[in-house]
Amino acid sequence: xxxxxxxxxxxxxxxxxxLLKMDGHEVSTAFDGxxxxxxxxxxxxxxxxxxxxxxxxxxxMLRHFLQTPVITLLSQQLRxxxxxxxxxxxxxxxxxxxxxxxxxxxxxxLRCLKDENSLQLGDAQADVSRFCFHDSPVRLTGNELELIxxxxxxxxxxxSRTRSMVLALNEKLRRMGKGARIEYSHEKxxxxxxxx
Amino acid sequence: xxxxxxxxILFATISVFALLSILLLIINGVNFTxxxxxxxxxxxxxxxxxxxxxxxxxxxxxxxGRRTSPFGxxxxxxxxxxxxxxxxxxxxxxxxxxxxxxxLVHYSISAVSQxxxxxxxxxxxxxxxxxxxxxxxxxxxxxxxxxxxxxVTVVDQSRELVPSYRILLISIAGLVLGTFISAxxxxxxxxxxYRPLEEAERKQRHFTRDVSSTFRxxxxxxxxxxxxLERAHGxxxxxxxxxxxxxxxxDIIRQLPDQNLxxxxxxxxxxxxxxxxxxxxxxxxPSFEERRCQIRMLPETDTPIEISGNGEETAAxxxxxxxxxxKYALSWFxxxxxxxxxxxxxxxxxxxxxxxxxxxxxxxxxxxxENAQDVPGYGLGLARVRETVQLLNGRAHAxxxxxxxxxxxxx
Numbered sequence: 001x002x003x004x005x006x007x008x009x010x011x012x013x014x015x016x017x018x019l020l021k022m023d024g025h026e027v028s029t030a031f032d033g034x035x036x037x038x039x040x041x042x043x044x045x046x047x048x049x050x051x052x053x054x055x056x057x058x059x060x061m062l063r064h065f066l067q068t069p070v071i072t073l074l075s076q077q078l079r080x081x082x083x084x085x086x087x088x089x090x091x092x093x094x095x096x097x098x099x100x101x102x103x104x105x106x107x108x109x110l111r112c113l114k115d116e117n118s119l120q121l122g123d124a125q126a127d128v129s130r131f132c133f134h135d136s137p138v139r140l141t142g143n144e145l146e147l148i149x150x151x152x153x154x155x156x157x158x159x160s161r162t163r164s165m166v167l168a169l170n171e172k173l174r175r176m177g178k179g180a181r182i183e184y185s186h187e188k189x190x191x192x193x194x195x196x
Numbered sequence: 197x198x199x200x201x202x203x204x205i206l207f208a209t210i211s212v213f214a215l216l217s218i219l220l221l222i223i224n225g226v227n228f229t230x231x232x233x234x235x236x237x238x239x240x241x242x243x244x245x246x247x248x249x250x251x252x253x254x255x256x257x258x259x260x261g262r263r264t265s266p267f268g269x270x271x272x273x274x275x276x277x278x279x280x281x282x283x284x285x286x287x288x289x290x291x292x293x294x295x296x297x298x299x300l301v302h303y304s305i306s307a308v309s310q311x312x313x314x315x316x317x318x319x320x321x322x323x324x325x326x327x328x329x330x331x332x333x334x335x336x337x338x339x340x341x342x343x344x345x346x347x348v349t350v351v352d353q354s355r356e357l358v359p360s361y362r363i364l365l366i367s368i369a370g371l372v373l374g375t376f377i378s379a380x381x382x383x384x385x386x387x388x389x390y391r392p393l394e395e396a397e398r399k400q401r402h403f404t405r406d407v408s409s410t411f412r413x414x415x416x417x418x419x420x421x422x423x424x425l426e427r428a429h430g431x432x433x434x435x436x437x438x439x440x441x442x443x444x445x446x447d448i449i450r451q452l453p454d455q456n457l458x459x460x461x462x463x464x465x466x467x468x469x470x471x472x473x474x475x476x477x478x479x480x481x482p483s484f485e486e487r488r489c490q491i492r493m494l495p496e497t498d499t500p501i502e503i504s505g506n507g508e509e510t511a512a513x514x515x516x517x518x519x520x521x522x523k524y525a526l527s528w529f530x531x532x533x534x535x536x537x538x539x540x541x542x543x544x545x546x547x548x549x550x551x552x553x554x555x556x557x558x559x560x561x562x563x564x565x566e567n568a569q570d571v572p573g574y575g576l577g578l579a580r581v582r583e584t585v586q587l588l589n590g591r592a593h594a595x596x597x598x599x600x601x602x603x604x605x606x607x
Contacts, residue, residue, distance in 0.1 A: 009413055015420045022427055075409045095412035096446045099423050158508060166465060184465050184507030186472040 001106075002026045002043065006036040007050040007073065016048075019099055032056070037064050044068050046106055049089065051075065062087040069109045078161060083141060083168030090131055091142035109142045119148045122180020122194040124173055138172045151182065157190040166190050201390045205382045212378040213371070220367040227360050235336030235353045236328050238284065242349045243340040247288035247301040285352035289317035293344035305352055317348040411449050418442050467507040468500045469540060473533055476514045480522060489525050491518075494532040501535045503607075505588060513584045516577050517544050517603060523571050524548065524601070540607040548601035555594040555601070581605070 003025050007013055013029045020027045028044070030036035033056025036049070047070045049061065062070065070089040074082065078092050090109045093102065115128040125134040126148050132139045140148075147165050150157055166182045173180050179194045242249045285305040291298040298318075303310055320337055328338045334354035340347050422438045477493045484491040514531070521529035525546035534541040549567055557563050559582040562575040578594075581603075585592045590607040 009417075011417050012413065012420075015417055015424065018424055019420055022424075075412050096416040096419065096442075096449065098419055098443075163465070163506070163508070170465070182465065184467040186467075186475040186507070186511050190465075 001045040002028075004028050004030065004036065004039055004042070004044040004047045004068075006030040006033070006047065006053055008032060008052075008054055009050075016102075023103070033061055036061065040064055040068070046071070046109070048073060048102075059085070059087045062089060069113060071105055071109060078143070078164050080164050080167045080171070083144065083165065084171060088131075088139045088141050105142070108146060112142050112145055119145065119152055121148050121151065121169070121173070121182075122178065122192050124176065124178045124180050133172070133176060136176050138176055140172075144169055151190070151192050154188075154191075156188060162190055200393075201386050205379065205386055208382050209375060209379040213375045216371050216374050220371055224360070224364050224367055227363055231353060231356050231360050232330070232336065234356060235351055236338065238286075238351055239328065239336060239338035239349045242286065242288065242351070243338055243342075243347065246342055247290060247347045247349060249284060249286075249302075286349060287313045287317075288347055288349045289314060291318075291321060291346045291348075293346075301347070305350075307352065313350070316350065320348050320350070321346065408449055411445070415442055415446055415449065419446075465507060466502060466504050467510070469503050469510065470498050470501045470533055472507065472511050473514050473531065473542075474498060476511060476518055477531060480515075480518045483522055484525075484529065487522065487525075488527075489522070490528040491521070492528070492530040494530060501533055501540065503540060505607075509584050509587060513581055513588075513605070514542065516581050516584075517542070517605070520544075520577055520581075520603070521546050523573065524567060542605040542607070544603045546601050547599055548596055549599070550596040550601055552597050553595065555596055556592075558594045559592055578603075 003020055005013060005016055005020070005027055006029070007016075008031055010031060013031060017027045017029055028039055028042065030039055033053045036047075036053065037056065040047070045068070047065055047068050049065070049070055049072050051058065051072050051074050053061070071091045071093055072089040074092055074094045076094065078094055082092060090112070091105050093105045097105075112128050112131065117128055118134065119126040119128060126132070126140060126145060127134050128145055131141065131145065144165055147157070147162065147169065166184075170181055180192055181195050182190050182192050184190055238249075285307070287303045287305050287308075288301040289298060290301045298314070300310055300313060303313060305313065308316065316331070320331060321339065324331075324337070324339060327340070328336070331337050331350065334352065334357050335350050336353050337348060337350045340349075419439060419442045422435050422442070426432075426435050474493060477491060481491055518529075518531065521531070521544055526549070527547055529544065529546040532541075532543045532545075534543070550565060555565065558565060558578050560575075561579040563579075564573065564575040568575075578592075582592050585605055585607070588607050590605055592606075593604045595602055
């Protein structure tokens, strides 16, 4: 896979360039937004983009990378405000992460892109490969799609990270005017319901 | 910080109101006492003169008409005015010893008719338990006996009371205005007072956030480089140790609060509190049975209580309360959920050997009461309860009363 790694920390760039090359990927690096935008025409299969990359506006950056899967690297916990941005990457990954977690995140995004199926969340339907809800401009990240998939399976979901995604999804469902909501119960954890 | 500031303003305003009320109550009390004493003085003179105040008697007694009240007010020890007699509105009724005959000895009061004056006097004689007093709001009376005849003198004090009422109204207006002005001043001044505290709190939050985010990148790099070393030179004890410690630090960093999450502070996820509490009670039942202790949840009908908030933190709160009960209950423990007017109360009760009184100190970190001597623990469980309750914008109280220890959580 051809990967563009855009992070301002040079140690990080050097280390992960080596690791990803050892995994058999072709890696280019950029340490600021201007350089990243210049390189993007190189036709990459995946972009790993630091959330606070200097020299350019984040929303502007994501508009340049529309056709390429992007994973945004966060130097803080994933929050509701990250998930409600107008321009969303395909996934978020919070530092610190292990190499396995990075590879897992990349696999998840690629899997979603190839998944032609839809996922049901109450009265809302998520178009997996397009990373959005059906008939709606409301975008979703791979993290949220995985959550919807787990809800569909009936997995028991808990934890503060899940809560941020649940809050963001509930807000998106509310904006779309859908009756589906995710609620919490002690036995099931987070689960979906449809409120009339 | 905003809550603390609002509380300061509220309590300070209440204190100002209370202080002003006490002062004005004293002033008005003294004022009315002076008027009463003046009334008693006048009726006393009338009584000395067999129920009639003649012109020539106006300086008769006592002390040449001087007011003897310690609260003489203006004109303390001032001689009575010679103009008083014609302007005094009063009547005196005398009743014979056998109570068969009576007459109006003096009547110079246009506000009541003679018949009304007689019935008034008779009702005072019948019902009144004291020699002097107020009657009909602005009238001062005295009951006295002269040579087997019982006299009732009623004097109209409305003219003397008018200034007193004026002072009372001004006092009330002053009280309201004073309280209002003090509230405004406190609001303005407290902003200045709390600014350094708010700044310190903001810096503390930023510090926690900065520590958290500053450590994230280095930890990621240490792990990644250790992996590179392992790939290049194989695993070793040293690389395994590094990875273990890095992962331990990563867990700690992930648990650190990133900063206050304003977008999540008031965010709602709906859940059924009753069902959540029932599950917590059911899972704690075996450990209570082991201790031969009963556990019960009320109400027994399990009526759903749907609320919006943080279900996981609420579940952790309930589990902590139940665990506290399991450790310290002697033979029984119960948990009760109530919903009143949109507010939720979670109350736990258990039998205890603690003395009666408020026990809010149990929510302080590392505080353990006398009944905790043989029970393992560090005094952190209820401190966590209070932190969670505060996060949920609630309040927590503890008390012991008649051998029952009660924890009350209001959300």
